[in-house]
Each structure stands twice: as C-alpha cells, then as structure tokens.
Amino acid sequence: MAKLTQVYACSNCGAQFPKWQGRCTECGQWGTVAFEAAPRKRISRAQAGSVVTLDTDSRGLGADHRIPSGMLEWDRVLGGGIVPGSLILLGGDPGIGKSTLALQLAAQLSSNQNVLYVSGEESAEQVGLRLKRLQVKQKKLAFLAETDLDVVLATLEETKPQLAVIDSVQTLATDDVPSEAGSVPQVRTATVRLLDVAKANRIALVLVGHVTKEGAMAGPKALEHLVDVVLYLEGDRYHAFRILRGVKNRFGSTNEVGVFDMRNDGLREVANPSEVFLAERQTGPGSAVTSVVEGSRAFLVEIQALVNPTVFGMPRRTTSGLDINRLQLLLAVLQKRAGLKLGTHDVYVNVVGGFRVTEPAADLAAALAIASIVSGQAIPGKLVAIGEVGLGGEVRSVSNLERRLKEAKQLGFTEVVLSNQGKVEAPAGVQVLRVGTVKDAINEVLGRVVERENGS
Ligand SMILES: Nc1ncnc2c1ncn2[C@@H]1O[C@H](COP(=O)(O)OP(=O)(O)OP(=O)(O)O)[C@@H](O)[C@H]1O
Ligand SMILES: [Mg+2]
Numbered sequence: 001m002a003k004l005t006q007v008y009a010c011s012n013c014g015a016q017f018p019k020w021q022g023r024c025t026e027c028g029q030w031g032t033v034a035f036e037a038a039p040r041k042r043i044s045r046a047q048a049g050s051v052v053t054l055d056t057d058s059r060g061l062g063a064d065h066r067i068p069s070g071m072l073e074w075d076r077v078l079g080g081g082i083v084p085g086s087l088i089l090l091g092g093d094p095g096i097g098k099s100t101l102a103l104q105l106a107a108q109l110s111s112n113q114n115v116l117y118v119s120g121e122e123s124a125e126q127v128g129l130r131l132k133r134l135q136v137k138q139k140k141l142a143f144l145a146e147t148d149l150d151v152v153l154a155t156l157e158e159t160k161p162q163l164a165v166i167d168s169v170q171t172l173a174t175d176d177v178p179s180e181a182g183s184v185p186q187v188r189t190a191t192v193r194l195l196d197v198a199k200a201n202r203i204a205l206v207l208v209g210h211v212t213k214e215g216a217m218a219g220p221k222a223l224e225h226l227v228d229v230v231l232y233l234e235g236d237r238y239h240a241f242r243i244l245r246g247v248k249n250r251f252g253s254t255n256e257v258g259v260f261d262m263r264n265d266g267l268r269e270v271a272n273p274s275e276v277f278l279a280e281r282q283t284g285p286g287s288a289v290t291s292v293v294e295g296s297r298a299f300l301v302e303i304q305a306l307v308n309p310t311v312f313g314m315p316r317r318t319t320s321g322l323d324i325n326r327l328q329l330l331l332a333v334l335q336k337r338a339g340l341k342l343g344t345h346d347v348y349v350n351v352v353g354g355f356r357v358t359e360p361a362a363d364l365a366a367a368l369a370i371a372s373i374v375s376g377q378a379i380p381g382k383l384v385a386i387g388e389v390g391l392g393g394e395v396r397s398v399s400n401l402e403r404r405l406k407e408a409k410q411l412g413f414t415e416v417v418l419s420n421q422g423k424v425e426a427p428a429g430v431q432v433l434r435v436g437t438v439k440d441a442i443n444e445v446l447g448r449v450v451e452r453e454n455g456s
Contacts, residue, residue: 009036014184066251067162067204070108073260073269074101076295077231077244079252082163085202086251087195089169089223091209092233097242097262098208100134101233102165103127104266105206107136109163116161120147120171134266147181149174149190153197160201166194168208169223191226224248235262239354241276242267243294256295274300274411277353283381286373289413290365291386291404292357298400298407300384302352303362305369307345315344321351322366323358330367330389337393338367338439340374360388361398364417364441371442379445383415384408393437397422405430417441 008017010033015026023030066081075081082088092098099122106117119127124143131141142161146152149172156164166172172190173181180186191207198205209223211232224230230248235241244258260267261276270276278289278300286305291298303322310316319327327349334340349366351357364387372379379385386404388396397419398404408416409427418424420434435441 007036008033011179011183011185014188067109067113069105071105071269072271073244073258074105077246077256077258078229079249079256082204082206083228083251084162084204085199086204086229087191087198087227088204088206088229088231089209089227090206090231090233091211093211093237095237096233096235097260097267098233099167100130100262101242101244101260101267102167102206102208103130103141104134104136106163106165107131107134107138107141110141111138113163114142114159114161116142116144116156116159116164117167118144118146118152118155118164119167120145121167133264135268136266147171147173149193153193156194156197156203157201161203163204163206164198165206166208168210169194170210187223188226191223195226234356236354241270241273241354243355253295257297273297274407277301277355278411281352283378285376285378286369288365288369288372288379289384290357290362291384291407292355292359292362293400293403298403299355300407300411300413301355301357301362303357303365303369304350304352305366305373306348306350307342307370307373310344310346315342316346316348318346318348319350321354321356322349322362326360326363327366329391330363330370333389333391333393333438334367334370337437338371338442340371342370342374359398360396361386361404363387363389364395364438367438368417368441368445371446375446377446380415382413383417383445384413385417385441385445387417387419387435387441389438393439395419395435395438395441417445 008020010024010026012029012032013024013027015024017033021033024032066083068075068081090098090102103117106115109115123145127143131139144155152172169190170182170187173186174189177185177189194205228250232245232247234243234245240262242260242262244260246254246256248254259270259273261270281302288303289300290303291300317324317327331342331347335342347370365385367389368379368385386398388398390396401424405416405427409430414429415431415433417433417435420436424432426432433444435444
C-alpha cells in the first residue's frame with residue numbers, strides 16, 4: 001500500500017502544519033486548517049531519474065536566449081526580454097493597468113511571435129475595444145475568453161504559442177479542486193498545471209495576478225516560489241506614472257525598474273523619468289530636489305514639505321511617497337540637532353508625481369524641504385541635495401554618487417549638497433557643497449540656522 005505523507009494545510013494561505021490546529025498561525029484565520037493526505041508514489045529503481053552533466057560549452061544550451069518585446073522598459077526589468085518557457089507573474093492593485101500592459105505586450109510581440117491572450121475577466125469585445133484604443137501597430141491578436149483551467153491547458157497544448165497571457169490567474173478554476181475560483185488551492189493548482197504545460201511546450205506565460213487589500217498577491221507565498229519572475233506594477237491611481245518593479249527574477253537582477261506613463265492610448269514608456277517628475281516643479285519654500293537610484297538609473301524627484309501649528313491635540317505627521325517612520329526620525333533629528341522646534345506642528349511631506357522613495361539618500365532633501373518651509377526661505381532652484389541623515393545629525397555619503405551627479409548635470413542643476421565624507425569628482429559646471437551635519441546643510445543652503453518656532 002502507498003505510504004501516506006500526512007500534512008495539515010490552511011486553505012486560506014496554504015501554510016502547512018504537522019498537526020491539526022483550530023487557527024492558522026500564519027494568517028490568523030480560524031477553522032481553515034484541514035487534513036491533506038498525499039499518497040507517495042512508489043517508483044521502481046529502473047524508473048529513477050536520469051542525471052545529466054551540464055556542459056556550458058555544449059552547443060545544446062541555447063545560451064541566454066530571450067524574446068525582446070520592443071518595449072524597452074519591460075525588457076529592461078526582465079534583463080533583456082522574456083526567456084522562452086518562463087513563468088512570469090505580473091501583480092498590481094486593481095485598475096492600475098495590468099491588463100493594459102499585458103495586452104500591449106501581447107500585441108507588440110504578436111507581430112513576430114505566436115501569441116495567445118486568455119482572459120477570464122473580459123469578453124472578446126471588451127478586449128477588442130481596448131486593443132483598438134491602444135497605440136500598437138499590431139491590431140490582430142489570438143484571443144480566448146475562458147475560465148476553465150482544463151480548457152485553457154488543452155488550448156495551450158493544442159496551439160503551442162511562444163507566449164500566452166493569462167488574465168488573470170485568479171479567474172481560472174478546475175472541477176478537481178472543490179473550492180471556488182480565486183481561492184488559494186485553485187490558484188495554486190492552476191499555477192502548477194500551467195507551469196507543467198509551459199515547461200513541456202516551451203511556452204512563456206505571463207500570469208496576471210490581483211493584489212489583495214493588504215497588498216499581498218492571493219496565495220502569494222504559494223505562487224512566488226513557483227514562478228520564475230515576479231513583477232509588480234505600482235503607482236498611484238491619481239497620477240499617471242506606473243513603475244514596473246522586479247521582485248524576483250531567476251534570469252536576471254531584480255533591481256531594475258521600468259517607468260511608464262498611463263495615457264488614454266495605453267502605457268507609454270518614459271525614457272527620461274526625471275524630466276517627467278520635475279515637469280511641474282514650482283520653486284518656493286518647502287521644495288527640495290534629490291536624486292534616487294533605481295537599478296542602473298538615477299532619477300531626480302521633488303520633495304515637498306508643509307509645516308503648520310497644530311490646532312488641537314496630537315501633531316499630525318503625514319507622508320506620501322516616503323516612509324512615515326523615516327519622517328519621524330528626521331523630525332527628531334531636526335529638533336535635537338538643528339534646533340527646529342516641531343513638537344507642536346503638523347508636518348506633511350510629499351514626493352511629487354506619486355513616486356515612492358525608499359532610499360535614505362533622500363533624507364537630506366526632506367530635511368531641507370522642512371527647514372525651508374519653516375524658515376520661509378526657498379532653496380535655490382538649481383540645487384540637488386543627496387545624503388542620508390544619521391541620528392547624530394551627521395550627513396552620510398551614499399552609493400552611486402557619480403550617476404546621481406551626472407543626472408543632475410544633465411537636467412541643468414548647478415549645485416549639489418553632499419556629505420563631506422568620501423571622495424567625489426564633480427562634473428564640470430556643477431558646484432559641490434560638502435557638509436558634515438544637517439545643521440551645516442541648513443546653514444549653507446538657507447543662509448542661517450532656523451531656530452525660531454514657525455508662526456510664533
Ligand atoms: N476608455 C478608456 N479611456 C482611457 N483610459 C482608460 C479607459 N479604460 C481604462 N482606462 C485606463 O486604464 C486603467 C485600467 O487599466 P486595466 O484594466 O489595464 O487595469 P487592471 O490592472 O487590469 O485592472 P483590473 O484589476 O480591474 O483587472 C484605468 O484605471 C484607466 O486609467
Ligand atoms: Mg485587468
């Protein structure tokens with residue numbers, strides 16, 4: 001008799017346990033852990049797997065073959081293009097533009113590849129209308145409206161496209177799994193079976209996946225380790241910028257981002273993001289510019305601050321595009337090390353354009369923007385501030401300085417404030433101000449130490 005491997009699994013998050021428990025300790029749901037028995041297949045010795053020697057010199061290994069899409073930003077994130085037979089998970093918030101991106105990609109590639117677009121969410125008519133609206137040359141595309149996983153698998157095996165888009169993986173379901181479409185067991189089954197078919201037939205698959213309110217892909221852990229590449233389309237739905245970010249990539253680095261602009265006629269690639277982020281810049285008190293590095297590129301972004309006396313109760317600290325804890329830390333440093341009294345003031349900090357800054361290199365610019373609005377003095381319009389601020393009020397040097405300075409020069413910036421640590425070679429025409437502390441930076445840039453409390 002087959003030996004049973006016993007395991008208890010949560011139907012919500014897919015976590016596995018050796019014993020039954022009333023509450024899943026991974027996701028916190030009650031009553032979701034149930035027995036799952038998997039009979040282990042008995043295999044004779046003769047059936048043991050065949051071990052081969054990998055030889056990178058052999059001609060059989062198709063080197064680093066990739067399918068470039070012609071969408072440079074997409075190819076950049078993937079490290080040059082789609083690897084044949086790979087599984088790509090494309091996630092993002094509802095309405096952010098996942099279907100648009102996937103359709104543009106499919107249409108673009110269909111000019112010289114065999115592409116199939118499968119939608120479980122929209123009809124042929126709806127997708128046809130979208131295709132018409134998009135600025136793509138290719139106006140014909142193989143399309144299948146289907147939610148039955150087994151039909152999709154059969155179609156893939158039958159038509160063997162080089163690329164198939166599945167929009168979305170959460171809409172697919174099979175009768176073999178008792179739970180409803182979109183549940184973790186269904187999504188996981190769909191992904192595993194698609195993976196089998198894709199690898200066997202060398203079909204590259206783009207699986208579109210929804211992100212839940214908590215920001216997790218449904219069945220996230222269960223899916224992320226199954227697929228080769230995980231991409232997220234991010235952005236603020238009130239702004240036109242979309243950032244395509246690689247979270248996992250078995251065939252390349254994950255630190256590249258692609259920048260797109262959402263327009264009526266689809267997602268347009270943005271070749272020079274700084275120009276777009278600074279397009280509507282207004283120089284006045286409370287505005288500072290910094291340079292952030294994403295992958296191999298440096299962008300300039302504007303950081304705005306607003307400070308008002310608190311009218312009632314606890315002072316508010318609000319950020320958009322910047323980590324709130326980072327702001328709290330900066331405010332503590334500004335108060336203690338630069339004498340800015342902000343304890344009874346509301347502070348708002350915003351990164352313009354819906355861009356999300358995660359680098360500490362933006363600290364100095366945020367601190368200067370706050371000091372600038374408090375003093376009522378504007379920061380010179382052609383100045384870029386780059387540096388991490390430490391708890392001692394010291395300004396620290398950051399990586400990739402050369403790239404950041406080059407970008408600043410390219411956009412016509414003439415002054416840069418930096419840490420006095422480390423060696424820097426400034427490009428011609430850019431004056432470099434080196435500072436040791438955030439207080440020095442404020443002094444140098446705004447002309448004097450701001451000690452008075454705003455509005456008093
Ligand atoms: N007719 C239209 N004209 C202009 N822009 C449109 C039109 N229809 C949709 N859009 C834009 O496309 C966005 C939706 O894109 P898309 O359907 O690709 O998103 P999605 O991430 O696939 O959403 P979902 O999670 O609902 O599948 C909308 O937010 C809107 O900005
Ligand atoms: Mg969609």
